[in-house]
Amino acid sequence: MNDYTTITHKKASLKTVDNSNSSKTKYLKNLVTRTLLSIILVISVSIITKINSDNAIIINDYLFQDSLQFTKINKWYQDKFGTLIPSTNENSDLVFSSSDLTTNPYENYLDGVKIKVAKGSPISLLNGGIIVFIGDKEEYGKTVIIQGNDGIDYWYGGLTNISINLYDYIEKDTLIGESLEDYIYLVLEKDSSYVNYEEYLKNI
Numbered sequence: 750m751n752d753y754t755t756i757t758h759k760k761a762s763l764k765t766v767d768n769s770n771s772s773k774t775k776y777l778k779n780l781v782t783r784t785l786l787s788i789i790l791v792i793s794v795s796i797i798t799k800i801n802s803d804n805a806i807i808i809n810d811y812l813f814q815d816s817l818q819f820t821k822i823n824k825w826y827q828d829k830f831g832t833l834i835p836s837t838n839e840n841s842d843l844v845f846s847s848s849d850l851t852t853n854p855y856e857n858y859l860d861g862v863k864i865k866v867a868k869g870s871p872i873s874l875l876n877g878g879i880i881v882f883i884g885d886k887e888e889y890g891k892t893v894i895i896q897g898n899d900g901i902d903y904w905y906g907g908l909t910n911i912s913i914n915l916y917d918y919i920e921k922d923t924l925i926g927e928s929l930e931d932y933i934y935l936v937l938e939k940d941s942s943y944v945n946y947e948e949y950l951k952n953i
Contacts, residue, residue, distance in 0.1 A: 849866075850864075850875070850950055850953065853865050853866060855935075855946070857946075858934060859888055859889075859934075859936075860936050860938075860943045861904065861934055861935050861936030861937065861943070861946065862934070862935050862936075862946045863932050863933075863934055864932060864933055864934075864935055865931065865932055866928050866931065866932060866933055867928070867931060868928060868929075868930055868931040869927050869928060870927060870928045870933075871924045871926075871927055872905060872908060872924065872925055872926055872927060872928060872933060873921075873922045873923060873924050873925065874895060874903070874919060874920070874921050874922060874923050874925060875897075875903060875921065875953075876895070876897040876898055876899055876901070876903065876921050877897070877898050877918075877919060877920040877921045877923075878895040878896045878897040878898050878903070878918070878919070879895065879896045879916060879917070879918050880893065880894070880895055880913055880914065880915055880916060880917045880918075880919065880925075881894050881895070881896045881902070881915075881916070882894035882915070883911060883913070883914075883915050886904075886906060888906075889904065889906030889907065889934045889936075890906050890907045890908070890929065890934075891906070891907070891908045891909060891911065891926075891929065892904055892905065892906040892907075892908065892934075893905045893908060893911060893913070893925050893926065895919075895925075900939055900940075901937050901938065901939045901944060901949075902937070902938040902939070903935070903936075903937060904934070904935065904936035904937075904938065905925065905926075905933060905934070905935060906933065906934030906935075906936070907928060907929050907930060907932060907933045907934050908925070908926040908927065908928065908929060908933065909926060909927050909928070909929040910926050910927045911925060911926035912924060912925060912926055913925050913926075937949055
C-alpha cells in the first residue's frame with residue numbers, strides 16, 4: 750500500500766513538472782507569434798504606403814492624428830534608450846528659425862499667421878517631431894505638418910522644394926523646404942484647438 754502511494758505521488762509530481770514546462774513552451778510560442786505578427790504588420794503597412802499614396806493619407810488620419818501620438822512615444826524612448834528613428838536633412842545654414850519668430854513681421858491669417866520672409870528662404874523646424882502630412886491644403890498651398898515633441902502640431906504653408914518625407918522624424922532647426930513667395934503660413938494646433946501665435950511667442 751505504501752509502495753502504491755509512493756508511486757502515485759511520483760506520477761503526480763511528474764505531471765506538475767510537465768504542466769509547468771508546457772506552460773513555458775506555450776508562452777514562448779505565443780511570444781514568438783506576436784513578435785512575428787508585429788514584424789509582418791510593419792512590413793505590410795510599409796508596402797501599402799509605397800503602392801498608393803492615398804493609403805499613406807488614410808494611415809496618417811487614423812493612426813497618427815486620431816489614435817497615436819507617436820512623437821510622445823519616440824521622445825520617451827529617446828530619453829530612456831537613445832534615438833529610435835534617425836533624423837534627416839541636418840543643416841545649420843538657416844534662414845527662418847525659432848529666433849526669427851520675434852523679428853519677422855507677421856499678420857493674422859485664417860487659423861494662424863502669415864509671416865514675412867525673403868522669397869526662396871530655406872524654412873526650418875521650430876521644434877522636432879514627426880512629419881504627419883505633406884500636401885496641398887486649401888488657402889495654405891503646399892503644406893507640411895509636423896507633430897511636435899511639445900504636443901503642438903506645426904503647419905507650414907506656402908512651401909516649395911520640400912526636402913523631407915512623410916513620417917520622417919526630424920530635429921528642431923532641420924530644413925524642410927523653401928518659401929514659394931515672400932511669406933509663409935504658420936498654424937499652431939494643440940488638442941484640436943488653434944494656438945494663439947502671440948501667446949506662443951511669449952512661451953518660447
